[in-house]
Amino acid sequence: MTFGGILNSYSLELFTAFLCGAIFIVLIAHMGSVAYRQKKEAAKKPRLSTEGEAEHILSNAHEEAVDIIRVATAKAREMLQSAARVKEGVSSSLATELTAIAEQHKQYLQDASLKYVETYEHMAERAQEEYLTTLHEASQAMAGDAKHTLDMFEIFLKEQTIGYKQQMEKKIDDLRNKVNEQVNEYKKEKLKRVDKAINEIVILVAKIVIGRSLNIQEHNELVLRALDEAKKEGFFGHLEL
C-alpha cells in the first residue's frame, strides 16, 4: 500500500464518521424542537384527554420523525454519494499528484543516481589516476632506490674487488719476492760453494802443477799483474795518474 492510498483511506472514514455524527445531532435537535413546539401548541388548546393527546402527539412525532429520518437518510445517502464521489476524485487526484510526485522523485532520484554514478565514476577515475600516479611514483621511487642501492652495491663490490685484488697482488708480490729472495739466497749459497770448490780445486791444481817452483821474479810478476788488474777494474779510481 502506497503512502497516498493509506492517507486516502483514513481521511474518507473520518469524513464519513464526522458526517453521520453531524446528521445524528441535527436529527436530535430537530426532534427536540418539534416536541417543544407540540407541547407549546398543546398547552394553548383545550385539553381533550390526556391519553388521546399523548397518542396523537406521539403519532405526529413518529410521523415527523419518520419523515425526518427519511429525509435525513436521503440526505445522508446523497452526502455519502457525494462523499464517495469526492473520495473518488480526491483519490484520483491524490493518486495523480502522488504519481507525479513519485515520478518527480523517481526522476530526481534517477538524476541524482546518474549524477552520483557520474560523480562516482569521475571520482573513481580520478582515484584510479591518482592511484596509478602514486603507484607510478612509488614504483619510480622504488626503482630509483633499487638502482641507487644497486649502484652502491656495485661500487662496494668494485671497491671490495679492487681491495681484494690489490691484497692478492700484494700477497703474490710478497710471496714472489720472498721466493725470489730464497731462490737468490740459495743460488748465492750454491754459487759461493761452487766458487769455493772451484777455488780449492784451482789452488790444488796450481799447487800440483806449479808447486813451489815459483821464483821471486815470477811472484813479483804475479803481484804486478794483480795490481794491473785492480787498476784496470778502476780499483784505485782517483789515485790513478
Next chain:
Amino acid sequence: MNYEPIYSNIRTTSERGAISMAIETIIENLYKKETDINTHIETEMPSVIVRPLKQALARLPDKSPKTIQTYLDGLGKELMRLRILSLEIAYDPTEETIAVLTTWIREFLGNDIIMELSVDRGLFGGARVSYEGRYKEINLATFIEQTMREQQELINDTIKIPLTG
C-alpha cells in the same frame, strides 16, 4: 814547505816508522851542545833519506835548531799524511820486490803513497789489495779462473760439455 823530494823515497810503512823515530831522535839532540846534525842524520836515517834530507836542510834560510826543528816537525806531520796501500802477498818481500812495486806505484798512482806489506802464503800467488776501505783479491786462482773464462769456448769445445745454461 815542499817535502816531496824526501817522502817520495819512502816506500813502506816500516820505513816511515823508522824515519819518524829518527826525526824524534834528531830533534832531541838538536839543542845539545856540540851536536852535529849531519852526523845524526847519517846514523839515524835510512840511507835513501840521508841525501835528500841534507839537501833540504841546506836550503833552509838559517841553520838554527829552532828552524831545523820546525822543518823536521813539518816533515813528521807530512809523513803521517801519506796514503797507505795495503798489499798481502804470498811470499816474503825482497828488496827487489819492494823496488819493483814502488816503481809501479810511483808510475801509476803517485809519490805520496807507501805500501804496507804483509804475507799470506795461502794466496800462493798474486795479492790481496786494500785501500781506504776497499778490498780486492787477485791471486793465482783468480788468474787461472780468468784464463779459463777467456778460454771457455776453447775448453768447451775440448771437453764437449756446455758450462752455461
